[in-house]
Amino acid sequence: MPVGTQGTVKGLTGRDLVEDLRVRILLANTYHLFLRPGHDLVRQMGGLHGFMNWPNAILTDSGGYQVFSLSGLRKITDEGVVFQSHLDGDRHTFTPESTIDVQLALGSDILMVLDECPEYPVSHEVARESMERTVRWARQAFEHYRRRIAESPTRHALFPIVQGSMFPDLRRRCAESLLELNAEGYAIGGLSVGEPRPLSLEMVEASEDILPRDRPRYAMGVGMPAELPEYVARGVDMMDCVLPTRNARNGCLFTSSGRIIIKHARYRDDSRPLDQYCQCYTCGKYSRAYLRHLFLSGEILYAMLATRHNIQRYLDIMREIRQAILSDSYPEYLKTVRSASADAG
């Protein structure tokens, strides 16, 4: 899922996303939209689908992660979290119930429960307390959600989130506790918080055999191109990440033969497309030399073209993965991408 934090995937129009890239779901950040323009305004404008004129699915996070990573002063209690806006310092509160209300106002298709995402590293004791709070909040969120949904003619889904820091036993206990909610899908949170990559994969593995196989599993906030097949190999069905879009803007482009750092002098007079195998608009129309010029000149068009390409690359990887699974050749596929990734260094 491409990330559309503030109700837009940075640098792309709806047409780019739907017609060119065939994006079927994107993620929007509840924290950002709650602060600006405000969920009530978004609801009034037809929900996020109407406001940003988006015809496909939208998944929203609960806002919890952004409260922990972006806002200033924050205080966690059993009731929820009090925090200061990173925009104007205003004080707000998120509770398990209120974040459901905000996400329903946004008209999200897939909602997330409020969770606590501990920093890395923390002690087992702190991780356990935090995980238990996350489970309690998930129960409250589901209770509130089911009441609200009973009145609603629209179809939504709510996913609880497996936490437990980097402790496999806590991850397993968390997953087991969340099963009782009989959710339509399960998210795995608290990854990519500074831990070494093998540890992230181990944490996904920890709950893999507990989470129901017939429901989507969503690894939140991952990952690099070479990691996507690894997560899928560990039972993950959905991922979101700012990497394709943010790295694009910073000059890092992903291709089928590795990364391109576009500012490098070697691309100065390189008339080839970023990736000769890529079907995106950028690769069909523009050279590395032109993209380098746009990047060095700080041109908006650079961000537009680079983002388009990186999203295409990520979606191509996911299409390859689906194809390999459907043709029953995933182990071979994984072997190939692992050795290609090792070659690329």
Next chain:
Amino acid sequence: MPVGTQGTVKGLTGRDLVEDLRVRILLANTYHLFLRPGHDLVRQMGGLHGFMNWPNAILTDSGGYQVFSLSGLRKITDEGVVFQSHLDGDRHTFTPESTIDVQLALGSDILMVLDECPEYPVSHEVARESMERTVRWARQAFEHYRRRIAESPTRHALFPIVQGSMFPDLRRRCAESLLELNAEGYAIGGLSVGEPRPLSLEMVEASEDILPRDRPRYAMGVGMPAELPEYVARGVDMMDCVLPTRNARNGCLFTSSGRIIIKHARYRDDSRPLDQYCQCYTCGKYSRAYLRHLFLSGEILYAMLATRHNIQRYLDIMREIRQAILSDSYPEYLKTVRSASADAG
């Protein structure tokens, strides 16, 4: 002509310009492209048409105006102008001949002669000397251009530029002197340098009956939407301006019923398009409320959508103008737009 200073109209792809907006000619700035990425690289990449993948016409200025307005230390002699790059302080020289060579390397379709654009106000004496230098430079440029073009299989055009500051007698003398060049078109420069608007129009009028009626006349660097019909009424066929693109990015949008300053609170929950009569992608898909949100959030998509709309508005005005001329109703058209403009305040 939309302005594509650094080889891109800020915030628009080639597809946006050609397929959506039907732009048939754009302006690129010789000064900027000479400094970065350099005209030799652009030539090597297939000229500006190849480099930016642009299928339609390109007009380039001579770089003179940017030397006067952007660069640091500069020294004008009869030979040309020595100046320092605004990017790195490097010293360069533009001569009437060298700017032709640079523009031919860029593969421009319509080239401009190097001219001197005096600041406003200057004395009659200074304006006269400067104008006479511009005429001498134009002769040298044409001599050099005709030698270079004799070897070239490609078709180009070179326009001389009428100067003379705000003195009608100098404007007339300049235009008369340039006639001997038998150019395929004539530009009128030195406008929009801080003078009151009625004076700009008066300066265009001064040379109107001297410049040949069967050749395009190009008023450089103008103007506001309400001014376009005024310039055309004074015999102008071509204009370029950064206003539609720059103002778009700064939050000022032009509509058929006046300007919209998108940050204003009144647009907070305004679900209407910018302009209900506009056929652009932005007006077809997005509300004022959404555009305001994108603007306040500093989103790239805002610049993309706003630029698209403002360019459409300018081209719509030019289409209206052409239609009014073709249907022999220009005086009535002019009366209508003048009174609408007076109403809009």
